[in-house]
Amino acid sequence: MIYYLCKYVLETVPGLEWTRLASYISIRSIVAAITAFGLILLLGNWSIRRLYLSGARDTIFDYGFTDPESKRGTPTMGGVLIIGAVLVAILLWSDPANPFAQWVVAAMLWFGGIGFYDDYLKARHQDSRMGMSQGAKLFFQSCFALVFMLFYLSNTASPLDAERIKLLQGIEGVTAADYKFWLQVPFIKEPVLDLGWLYVPFGMFAILAISNSVNFADGLDGLAIVPASLTAGVYALFAYIIGNSIYSRTLLFTHIVGSGELSIILAALVGAGLGFLWFNAFPAQVFMGDTGSMALGGILGVVAIMLKQEFLFLIAGGIFVAEGASVLIQEKIGIRLLGRRIFHRAPIHHNFQHFGLAETKVVVRFWIVGIILTLISIATIKIR
């Protein structure tokens, strides 16, 4: 809204040229981040109280590492706070007519909604087993993923339609119209593979895998929010470059007009994440719950596909990949099929706790790994 207001003022009222600042994506990104951060800080204590009084309290499934009484009763569903702050920041600072922004908001609300319902069921029964079944969650997630992928690859309503794509010079065999069917990989500047309609199952898998692995990572105080913010930061940088005609040409990215708007949303997410960490740092005053982890995962999944940087997630979101893969291997292959544990514990952060690391230590080490992975991800911008 402020974006439109400034644009209007700039055109009509002489002497207020400083409003031009709002047309710069970099400035809007930073302001959006500060807005979201400030909102959470301002409303944090009040909303934590509201959450507690409305019965949103955690009944954590205890793995036997900490005193069972130690975390029970902590307010949960803090994801509502993140979603709210990001939403306000987007409404204030981004262009609501931008299709990239619209899809991200849709994903955030849909995935956040699934997580909210799951949290609601758990809180109502005060039993972590009474949430939605794994199948139901996957079903609703795939509904969104399918609709999104069909729109994404459609001729008329795709955010990546032909006039938005400015291909790199010297690339042959790819046209702007079917760029959306092509796969891009880190370290290689050309699109590598034309997936055709196989992009639908591939994209669905990517969205489901990303959103669920963020969910698995949300097991210790501050473990999900910091790596999620770092990953969002990496994607914000990529969105800024890909959405900028000059930088994209210099750094040999295919320019996608309008995708710069994503960097505002992701920056708002980073700001909200830092604000949330204020309260979520060990010992947590609030958990994000599935509401938060699903919404974060949904946003990251959709962004990764719209920027054609799905494989970047393997690096930037390496922590989530490790968490998700460890759970999948442990549960599906080990416990279901072979009848034995493959890792000592899963998700992987419980493994470290089992070997005698305190929760705080595990979390900080994961942050360190996350920062290193972020640095590597940023290096891929140049190494291509």
Add this chain to the structure above:
Amino acid sequence: MKFVLTGGGTGGHVYPALAIAESLKTRYDTAGFLYIGVRGRAEEKIVPGLGYPISFVASAGVTGGLTGKLGAGLRIGIGCLQALWILIRFRPDAIIGTGGYASVPAVLAASVLRKLGLSKAKIFTHEQNYAPGRWNRLISRHADRVWTSFIDSAKFLPGADVEFTGYPVRSQISRIDKVAARRKLGLDEKARVLMVFGGSQGARTINRALVAALPALLKDKSLVVLHGTGASSSREYDAAADTAGAVEALGLEAHQLERYRPCQYFTDIQTYYAAADLLVCRGGAGTLNELLTCGIPSIVIPKSNLAGEHQAVNALALAKAGAAEVIFESPVAGPCGTTAVVDPALLERTISGMLADSSRLEQISHAASRMRVVVEQSVFANSVAAVLAGGRPAAAPGDHGQPSWGNMETVRLAGLSPSGVLAHAGKALSAMDAAAVEQHLNIRLLRYLADVYLVSPRWQVRNMGVKLTGLAFHRQRRDLLLTMAGERPAGSVWKKLFSGNTGQVGFVRRNALTALTRIGQWDFRLEALLHECLREDPYYEVRVEAARCIIELEQHSRDNALLTQCLLSNLSHRSPEVRWSCIEALGVTGDAECLVKVSDKLALHPNWRIRQALLRAVEHLLVRGVITAGHPLVQSVEQLIPTCTDFNPSFPLKRSLNRLRQLNRPESDKTKRGGGGKAEQ
């Protein structure tokens, strides 16, 4: 008046239908009957034999995998169409279903016809068991009235019009004079007569156990065995032929064979009941009600793995009242996994013991007679007349002097899924010691369920059986646990690659060791198993559990050089958990020597849990008196790095809250009840 009777699959569903038909005959002289059943099942033989016309429809029990289930669904669908056609032509006034999958098509078809307005037939169903099965619950939703054999059964049928009637035993089943019955069957008056009967379709485990016990049994020259093998002649088990072959293979002498009388089916069963001194049978509601009516002493062998384990519940109820003896099928480890069998030696011992003690037989017979509920024949006819006339709801059940057939908790427990049973047992038993477990109300049922799970083809269920065995201190299965944990059958190369050459999956082996630790008995077999697990088991948790077993059973495992060797070989295992468990166990089995060699390295190990294990091991040595305070080992341990990367958080606010709650207990209880206690969670 025209009635359709339906129900079957087994005799237990057919006989009640026929008993109800007899009741209806007394009131409606000119009534016409038609029986709808499934070809090839019990009803095909029984129903025409008693002079009722029968039509056949397709149906099948929903069992097995996906293909089995789809096939059954298809057959039931076809059966419904067939039943529709039969009902349209016969135009009955009422349909009486007695359960079993054979009754499903006819009842569903009748309710469809009623919905379409093509028929006004009333639907009645009769429930024989304490807790209604899946089909009967489905059918009772379409019924105008549900008759039950137990007062409590109404609890399982919400919304239905339920009337307690009792179990209708066939009118020809009654007490006949023993002497007359024996004369009719050509039996000596002084003979001891054993009747063995596994139901209309036959029971494989009972037949095989009996045949195996025959040589020993027939040594008693006065014993006559009447054996109803059952009419089952399916591809996988032909009861009569299988039994005949097995008996021939025994090579019995002529005078012994003379006293063994097999037949497929007892057509005049009441005479046999009257002639018998002792009955060996299954635990279905039908058979049990018949034997209670006749007051025959019996050995009940319940069929396992039924819905809600209702035969086991029935049998335990009778056993508790002293009205029967129970033998459960028990698991035995065979070449291709564990199988359930009836132990022939146990069967033989129980039979000869009971036959030799006539006063005990008398007691059992007396108790059995007391348990019987007498059902007046007119009950069903009156109920049908009432519903046909205007259909006011059934009156509240009067007290028919119903004896207690087990309590609600037992039935509930038996009806739970394996994981539910395990959760229940975990809550109830895990804190108890062996003596307290022995006194537990449902311990026999729990041990029986453990036996059932142990023979499951699915390892997930077997695993729960192993856990339950340990929780219930089921000592009879200790040998089986030892076998399961140590089994090393020759497997395929693939299997060896993935899970080593073990017979059971890792969880089963680990939990078998946990159960053995809980049972706590020490012998050379357990010791050998521990060696084997520590030396070659491919799964780290098994080794951890073996080390824990050594620590728990300290008084037996201490100063054991061989175990020490095994533990030392694990100090470089790739799993740190194995390492720290084995280091601690070394303090139990070993001497100072074995630890001195490694203590310097362990005391500086980066992982504090390894350092802690070293401290614990030294503590064990000190407590055992192997070393004294000034020992160099204690000195070197003093050099250990004392930092620890883990800690237990302690929240002062929560401590204050807990203290306040303790002071305020009666108050807080009140608020909890008033719904204001939410904050306490």
